Amino acid sequence: MSDSRPIGIFDSGLGGLTVAKQVMQVLPNEDLIYLGDNARVPYGGRSKEIVTKFSFENAEFLIKQNVKCIVIACNTSSALAGDELKNKLNLPVFDVITPAIDESIKETVNKKVGIIGTRGTVSSGAYGSSIKYQLSNINVFSKACPLFVPFIEEGESSSPALKMVAKNYIKELKDAEIDTLILGCTHYPMIRHLIEEEVGNNVQIIDPGITVAKTLQEYLEKNNLLNLSNTSGSRKYFVTDYTERFIKVAEMFLGHKIEHNLEKALL
């Protein structure tokens, strides 16, 4: 048995392309449809109510494209709307948070796990409370890093000002002596080098894009839902707003050109 329908991935904007990249690496033969809601990006500081509304609109767009499952690539959306999407939609939905939490519980030795993300993700407490729910003896230290995204989107991934900002953000986590750190925002893999430098070599970094891609692969295999084609899957990118700059940022995240596979989506 197999299922040749595409995998749907959505994000508030283009950061989720770092997740899409991991999915393509693990499942190269799968067709993939990506939706970036960049007309309304960022979701980071918005309310649960509005993030849920936007997330359902994104999911419904993907369902109309006949996807077999949905990956919520956005941490804020996973945190604030993930459960409701899973409960109400009639297809498998994967959030980026759950697999990263499982991985962090496996990895930590001293039971001190750090999480960095947008203000929305961190203040939702989604990472922290899920970890606690599974293993109450783990101490969770979370820190909102709201200035990381604008710096990354400006292509300033190694500017001295960003280093200064990073040092301030990471200090608390270092002082707390975490041994595992979850990159709780899809943009952060782009500055992994800088975060690693600040947090030190002895801290295990978890990239939720990598862990969700593995989880998705296992699920499709187990449920006979893989696309068994022998050729590379097709990729289609939808955005809710289109500017040349968005394309540039998208290609920075993916590491390759996408212009010919890009279309405007009306939600």
Added chain:
Amino acid sequence: MSDSRPIGIFDSGLGGLTVAKQVMQVLPNEDLIYLGDNARVPYGGRSKEIVTKFSFENAEFLIKQNVKCIVIACNTSSALAGDELKNKLNLPVFDVITPAIDESIKETVNKKVGIIGTRGTVSSGAYGSSIKYQLSNINVFSKACPLFVPFIEEGESSSPALKMVAKNYIKELKDAEIDTLILGCTHYPMIRHLIEEEVGNNVQIIDPGITVAKTLQEYLEKNNLLNLSNTSGSRKYFVTDYTERFIKVAEMFLGHKIEHNLEKALL
């Protein structure tokens, strides 16, 4: 003759409150309705098409509230959608850009005018081309400062990292020897001190919030549209998304509490 209907002001988010503040100062007896589209903020990097769509939705909301005129407090919206709103709406519409341009032409002695703003405002060329249109012998130097807004919204208006960012942005304008600088983004009056410090004392700063408030006052006087009441005007604030943090940021911009005058707007 008089007109007791409220003045409508909209912005992509809360930055426009710095404009509302100036309007309230100049026209204290006028009723005022403010709409901040913070569910979709920022407009800064978005396309002309999507900014125009959002701007019309905002204007229509205000028209339903029976306003006598509309002030577009958002520079991006003024730049990308200002003309279309003025042409298509059946009430007076004021953008923040036009009065600031007139003022800069009056102020500059060496005919070198600088403009700082979001990426959208600057790349639209709205400020520069309007100045050129009026006086072709003026040299316009514009610089997008996309990291200013996130720093300001984080309340980090005097952090060392922001100073470093500002120094980089302002350098080009200093080198160009401008004698007049337009703060082409509603957030920037919040860091006026820091900008002044970087650009030097001999540069005249123009705050479009102040100039549009004066223009509006003159218009209402001239056309007998003032509210002639002797009491302080009422203020009503609408937002398209509501979080505690938004309120905090709003109060930072206004300098006083607004909670009891705040309502959620459904566009």
